[in-house]
């Protein structure tokens with residue numbers, strides 16, 4: 001059975017996301033970098049790690065790890081609805097410390113301000129680690145998935161405490177060099193592009209390579225490269241698969257205008273909505289028809 005590392009201990013949202021993969025051997029790691037290193041070291045087949053959340057945005061530790069170190073390839077995604085609960089071992093008005101994963105604390109800001117204005121937040125490695133800290137008595141309260149609290153026999157002091165009721169976290173499954181998944185017709189391609197900073201319109205030229213091929217950009221985000229102020233790498237998600245003509249053409253164009261590209265993977269989307277259709281004249285069929293036309297012209301020059 002394939003082994004999948006995830007941010008543990010048991011009871012995290014990451015574990016719930018791993019369960020969506022079906023019959024796999026789930027291996028808890030202490031942190032996201034540790035889960036990714038288990039893949040790089042060959043100790044597990046893959047890791048499933050949080051990449052972004054619909055409310056709080058990207059998970060920087062995941063992005064930065066995917067951008068540095070030996071390359072990992074994304075082969076799938078899981079989009080998981082997340083709903084947070086508060087577990088507390090004292091009444092709410094006596095809570096002085098509340099622990100959780102920083103991304104979970106950030107998604108419950110309004111609740112914390114309204115109900116626990118005097119509590120100090122304590123960042124821990126995961127939401128399930130927060131529940132354990134409550135069980136061990138090192139903090140008064142924790143924000144976690146309801147199951148993380150109930151499996152430890154802890155009470156739920158409040159449920160659905162997130163700032164929005166319909167929050168979702170997107171997880172990605174990464175491997176080292178295994179063959180990538182074939183196109184499904186509803187895929188996403190993830191790239192990290194490094195632009196030449198000494199050129200006016202460098203980012204515009206990146207976006208143009210996608211737009212002129214009718215490739216839909218679904219996410220763009222910058223992270224500092226760490227070299228110095230003003231140096232950024234852009235993380236792009238585009239609709240489509242590298243094996244498809246339009247995305248392939250766009251990658252050829254990007255390769256010419258970017259200083260460096262890290263290809264992160266082409267993989268099936270885990271959403272129900274259909275991809276945005278290509279504008280008129282920009283479908284893969286249009287592209288193949290124009291290529292056939294050109295090769296007809298070129299054929300006239302062959303002996």
Ligand SMILES: O=C(O)C(=O)C[C@]1(C(=O)O)C=C[C@@H](O)C=C1
Nearest residue numbers: 012013014050101103126127169
């Ligand atoms: O701590 C967990 O339960 C996790 O799986 C991590 C994580 C994250 O990093 O975003 C996952 C989903 C929620 O958005 C909050 C925390």
